[in-house]
Amino acid sequence: MKITRKDFLRLSGLSLLALAGGKAVRAVTDLAGASATAVAGSAKTVRWGMVIDLGKWRGQGTDKCIKACDAAHNIPQIPDPAREVKWIWEQPFETVFPSEQTDYTRQTYAGRPIPVMCNHCADPACVRVCPTGATWKREDGIVMMDWHRCIGCKYCVVACPYGARSFNFSDPVPYIAQVTPEFPTRSKGVVEKCNFCAERLAQGKQPVCVEACPDKSMIFGNLADPNSEIRQVLGSRFSIRRKPELGTQPNIFYIV
């Protein structure tokens, strides 16, 4: 049988289509499988979370913990505030808790700096929208980023209700004063955010901000363990979360 060029092109087109179709079918069935395993593995032993005691955060030296994070994670110090890369930083109270503000609290609370970071939500919108799985949720609750898979579509930045994600508009390396060799630097065109110090947790250490913070204003621990310190604190004191009405279920709790 003689194959003309036209036939060849048609055949290759069809085979490509079949390949793509198979891939799509597999992806959809994978999704069904994934939700089934999620139910089976619901008896999690570790679920990381954090409590921030704002009464203690007022003291001096709070920028120590931000600087410790910046240094440990090679976060570039970009002068243009519109293109900053931020993992943990301070925001005025009224922008962090817009619905907790009343005309009468304004005097005391307005403008008060509140530390913010990725909330490592139980149902993260960023993970849902990511087209490549470059951001995903670990079994222990940490929302992670793969900086080699991220295509830089920025959909996760758009979907995050907390503004916790930063995009690298240019190569970040020139803006790092001293590179920490233990942690990777990122390239231009990818998104990044707080990783709850997954690299330190693997060594049995606490997150670097918690360690560097004076006055124990941050408590990090296992929310799945009823005897952990964090559970004791959350059980005995009233705490709030950012935008709970959106159903993302943040794992960062604030004691006001």
Added chain:
Amino acid sequence: MFMFEKALVGGRKYWIWIGILLALIFLGSLAYLRQATVGLVVTGLSHDVVWGLYISQFVFFIGLGASAVVVVLPYYLHDWKAFGKTTMMGEILGMCSVIVAMLFIFVSMGQPQRVLNVLLYPHPNSLIFWDLTVLSGYVLLNAVITVTLLGAKHEGVPPPKWIKPVIMLSIPWAISIHTVTAFILSGLAARPFWLTPIMAPRFLVSAFSSGPALLIILILILRRLKVFDAGLEAVKKLALIVTYCMVINVFFVLMEVFTIFYSQIPSHKEHFEYLFFGLDGNYQLVPLMWLSVLLSLAALALLLVPRWRTDTRLLTWACVLVFISLWLDKGFALLIGGFVPSPLGVVARYTPTLNEWTVAAGIWATGALMITVLYKIMLSIQEEQ
């Protein structure tokens, strides 16, 4: 390539036009090369407005792509003979618009060389996965339809029977591309401005007014140039479609205005206030929004009076007004308005840079070049008869 030689024959004006388009594509490529080397820092995008001109153009052109259905559906489902000569024009316009939209997505990526990760690690959770699927499917369907129909015409034989179901499939498929595009925006809890179920219907009707408006302009240009006459009957019918869809579009916008301002939920209201009245001293988009409103009202006046609508000169004006008005609204403000204020309350400014405009101009020119070449092929085949 497919009857490509027919696009290589043309008068002086034709080649000047092609030359201009190629020059724009060249400039656009240079600007994109700069963006790819330095990063998206050469755009006006920022921490708070991470999507801008590129993505808004993507949304707008998907609309033009879907709008091919307004000529395909009446012709194939209802046998509207008037659209006999415009159907192919519509299909080509639709296909090229979707390719333009895909190019806009591509240039907005931070790591474009990794874009195939979407297929390599498919995540059906993400609407981008579905968007890529429906968009490539749509381009493929229209390419098959155009090539088959033109080929049959060229050889002077009736088109093969199997093409009819393919054309039928392209009708709901056209609706799907704009629906999925709307879902990209309307499914985000973080962005109250887009969080409305009317987004997809609104996208569709605005597409069904801007698309045929552009088609009318193209038909009238070809008529004026004495190259091709698609018939005034088709123009008349298209004008009627533009009129109805534009009215429904305005109606949908007013429904949003009612819900937002009667319910008075601050997070929803702020975005509208920013667009129409300015917020925290930032009035950047206010003139654009009111211009869009004025143009759409003027267009509606021209379209609603039958005597004016049937006058080709006034109709051309009406179509130009519809197109500009919807471009300002859907092709720019709708996207930017979703980012301001940001979830952290920042009332950010966004102005596309020259580099960004140049990249965009290169992509528009690519679309215009594709349409020119394909129309040229289509017309020379039609002339053969």
